[in-house]
Amino acid sequence: MDFFDDIDVYGDLTAVITEDSEHISYKALLLAADALKKQLEGRCLVFSVCENSLESVIGYIGFLRAKAVPVLISDNTNLELFNGLLETYRPKYIWLPQYKAEMMENCSLVYRHGNYVLLKTSYDIDYLLHDDLALLLTTSGSTGSPKLVRLSYKNITSNADSIAEYLGITQADRPITTLPMSYTYGLSMINSHFLRGCPIILTNKTLMSKVFWELLKANNATTFGGVPYTYEMLKKLRFFRMELPSLKVLTQAGGKLSRTLSEEFAIFCQQKGIRFFVMYGQAEASPRMSYLPCEYAIEKAGSIGIAIPGGTFWLEDDIGHVIKNNDTVGELVYKGENVCMGYALNYADLCKGDENEGILKTGDMAKRDDDGFYYIVGRKKRFLKLFGNRVNLDEVEQLLKYAGYDCACAGEDDNLKIFVTSKENHEKIKCYISEQISINHAGFTIRYIETIPRSESGKALYYALK
Amino acid sequence: MTNKEEYDQIFIDCFSVEKSQLNAEFVYRCIHEWDSVGHMGMIAAIEEKFDIMMETDDIIDFDSYTKGMVILAKYGIAF
Numbered sequence: 001m002d003f004f005d006d007i008d009v010y011g012d013l014t015a016v017i018t019e020d021s022e023h024i025s026y027k028a029l030l031l032a033a034d035a036l037k038k039q040l041e042g043r044c045l046v047f048s049v050c051e052n053s054l055e056s057v058i059g060y061i062g063f064l065r066a067k068a069v070p071v072l073i074s075d076n077t078n079l080e081l082f083n084g085l086l087e088t089y090r091p092k093y094i095w096l097p098q099y100k101a102e103m104m105e106n107c108s109l110v111y112r113h114g115n116y117v118l119l120k121t122s123y124d125i126d127y128l129l130h131d132d133l134a135l136l137l138t139t140s141g142s143t144g145s146p147k148l149v150r151l152s153y154k155n156i157t158s159n160a161d162s163i164a165e166y167l168g169i170t171q172a173d174r175p176i177t178t179l180p181m182s183y184t185y186g187l188s189m190i191n192s193h194f195l196r197g198c199p200i201i202l203t204n205k206t207l208m209s210k211v212f213w214e215l216l217k218a219n220n221a222t223t224f225g226g227v228p229y230t231y232e233m234l235k236k237l238r239f240f241r242m243e244l245p246s247l248k249v250l251t252q253a254g255g256k257l258s259r260t261l262s263e264e265f266a267i268f269c270q271q272k273g274i275r276f277f278v279m280y281g282q283a284e285a286s287p288r289m290s291y292l293p294c295e296y297a298i299e300k301a302g303s304i305g306i307a308i309p310g311g312t313f314w315l316e317d318d319i320g321h322v323i324k325n326n327d328t329v330g331e332l333v334y335k336g337e338n339v340c341m342g343y344a345l346n347y348a349d350l351c352k353g354d355e356n357e358g359i360l361k362t363g364d365m366a367k368r369d370d371d372g373f374y375y376i377v378g379r380k381k382r383f384l385k386l387f388g389n390r391v392n393l394d395e396v397e398q399l400l401k402y403a404g405y406d407c408a409c410a411g412e413d414d415n416l417k418i419f420v421t422s423k424e425n426h427e428k429i430k431c432y433i434s435e436q437i438s439i440n441h442a443g444f445t446i447r448y449i450e451t452i453p454r455s456e457s458g459k460a461l462y463y464a465l466k
Numbered sequence: 467m468t469n470k471e472e473y474d475q476i477f478i479d480c481f482s483v484e485k486s487q488l489n490a491e492f493v494y495r496c497i498h499e500w501d502s503v504g505h506m507g508m509i510a511a512i513e514e515k516f517d518i519m520m521e522t523d524d525i526i527d528f529d530s531y532t533k534g535m536v537i538l539a540k541y542g543i544a545f
Contacts, residue, residue, distance in 0.1 A: 208494075208502040210526050233506055238522045387503050427482055431499075440503035441482060 002157040003195040004064040013171065014199035017219050018054050019211070026197070029054075032113060033062035036095075039111040039118055043129055045089060045350065046070045049077075049096035050182040052202045055116035057190065059095040060181070068093075069129050069350070071136040071148060074182040076438045079103060088146040088346045090123035128351035136344065137184055137283050145395055149283045150341040152354070156191060159286040159338035162308040163192035166291050167249065167277065174246075176201040176212075176221035178230060183388075184287040185253050189225055207233055220246035227254030227388025229414065231261055240268050247272070253279040253288075254388035255413055256376055259302035266297035280304035280376070283390075284360055286338040289313070290374060303373040304366075311336030313374055315366060329377055332366040335359050382462075385413045386443040399436050405429065408452045408460040411445065419449040419465050470545050472515055473538070477531060480508040492531040516543050 001007075007015075010026035017023055036058060040046070046063050048070040050056045063070040071089065073082065075097065086094075094104060098115050101107075107119035132152040139147060163169075175193050177200070179186030193200050201219050205212040207230065215221070224247075226234070231252060250269060252262075262278060269276035275294040278301075281287035290313065292305030307313045315323040315330035323330040335358050342355035363381035366374050382393045393409040396416065400407045411417035420429060426446040434441035453464040467475070477488055481499040494500055500508075509525050512518075512534075518541045520528075528534050535545045 206502040208505050208526060210523075213526070229503065233502065236506055236509070237525055242522065431482055435498065440501055440507075441499055442480075442503055442507045 001195070002153075003160050003191045004061050007194055007197070010197040013197050015194065016054050016057060017174075017199050017201045019203050019205070019215065021215075021218065022054075023199070024054060029058065029061065030065075032058045033065055036062035036111065036113060036118065037066035037068075040066050040068050040093065043067050043069070044092040045129065045347070046093040046095055047073055047086065047089075047091045049073050049075050049094070049100060050180060051075050051097065052177040052181055052186075052204045053115075054202060055097075055114045056181055057200075057202065058113060059116065060190075061194075063095075064134065069133050069136060070095075071138075072182040072187065073138065074180055074438070075100070076180075078435065078438065081436075085146055086121070089148075089344075089350075090125060090127075090347050091121060092123065094119045094121060125347075127347050130341070130351050130353055132341065132353065133350060136350075137187075138182070139283050139390055139392075145392065146345060148344045150344050150350070150352070151286055152341050155286040155338050155340060158310060158336070159188060159288055159308075160191040160195045162310050162336075162338070163188060163288050164195050165309050166293070167192065167251070168275075169193060169196040169198065171197045173198045173222050173249065174201060174220060175223040175225075176216050176219070177203055178207065178212075178224045178226055179254075179388075183254075184283040185225060185227070185281070185388075188281075188287055189223075189251075193223075207237065216244065217246070222246055223249040223251070225251040225253065227385075228252070228257045228261075229255075229387040231257055231265060235261065235264070240264075247274055249275045249277070251277045251279055253281055255385040256304075263298060263301040266301055269294075270298060278303070278305065280374075282360070282362060284340045285334060285336070286340065288338070289334045289336070289360075289362070292373070296373070300369075300371075300373050303369070303375050305373060307334065308336070308338075311338070313368075315368060316361075326368050326370050329365050329367045331380055332362045332364045332374065332376070333359065334362060384411060384416060386416060386439050387414060389437075389439055391416060391437060391439070396433060396437070399433065400429065403429075403432060406452060408449075408462065408465055410462050410465045414443060415445060416443055417445045417447055417465070419447050419452065421449060421451060423448050469516075469543055473512075473535065473545070476508060476511045476515060480504060480511055488531050490530070490532045494529040512538070516541070518543070 012025045014023045015026040015029040046068050048059050050072050095118050098117050101117045106122040110120050111118040134153040135151045136148040266276050276297045278292040280290040288308050290304045290307050312335045314333050316333050317330050339356050339358045339360040364376050365378040366376050368374050396409050406421040408419045429446050430441045430444050453461040524537050
């Protein structure tokens, strides 16, 4: 079964618990989703602006059931980037909160549900959507790149199956959202829990809000997930001293949690009878590729575990040969039904079929121990993660070049270092980048450098940046 | 520096704002920089500067510039 067409069977069970503690049954959710579905004229592209709210979920499920293809976009995306995406992809409809609708030009109101509206755009072009195409996601952390990940129906349903299986999700589970729905990790939590008929507590509130903890307690939430930064925050919030008896499962993904923190949480969870899962994935894999079975959380702390049910991992050397020996570093390669069809750079790419054939070269460097557990040791590609969001360093450089600065980017996760040849405007640069890519400025350090070290061919010598 | 000046400086540094912006209207999420990431950075800076360890409820309740001073009073920091 899948998590959008076949969940009628859950009927009167609760599907969604809202911030106001309203309980919405699967039946009611699907009624609303199908009412929205009726408004759409055939298979088409829809921009769906996501919050962790009932309306947002109704849209998502409704579009999937209508075989319309939603592009899930964070409600944090700034208007300029959003308009750029609109021009690049020319969707037929936009599903978004009412208060944002007022900013949209040349659109007509088609339908309203709760505080969301469906707008019809004025783009009048017919382009082909590939039959297998289900969903489009931005690669996390939007640097204004119009690049979207193309996911098929098989991709999202098979990944939801695998996740539900290894987490052992049952109807007794009640996840509470901690991550945006437009973010592949947050979305996969929703998919896998709908699949098993769970109630999902939807909230936009963060761990920093009292309301979040009240909702968690009042609704006996059993499960939530977090990126490494979430876990740092939890520790800071004295999570180890909190009394949360309903909590049964914690998951972690979206970047590498330090070994110490991973171990600390694993030990705490064991004491409290909470199952703690460290996991690994990418938007390109819908997203989950591996998990560390919770019984190994302490013994194998620091590992991303083993491939998910239905998936396989191997390591390749520089020339693409499979590495047979353990404890040898190579590029991590994954194979499974959840590997995306490919990317899209504009609407013309939406007719393309599967370009990956189930194989994803992750760009992460890893090794495997004698027991078959994998460990990430570095990255091949030029990106890093800021508070769980993937940020491409070359794209940040491009943004600053447009703004008139000569620069080079380096750094590590949660600390992107921008080396600029300008002695002034450092605060301004920080704010500009923070605003452009919607990530807190605490993630950036600006350093002055007299000249950017370059090779003869003009390529920046990143290793020389310190 | 007085406690008040230290307190203000932390806000100015953490959120890239001017001193004139610091008033009763300066609350959590009023600017893009004061999100959950910014909040934890600010709390860490305060704990370090005043050498205190705040309770969970206080970290969460600390949702405005003005409220912060009331909360810090509990830890013996007078303004």
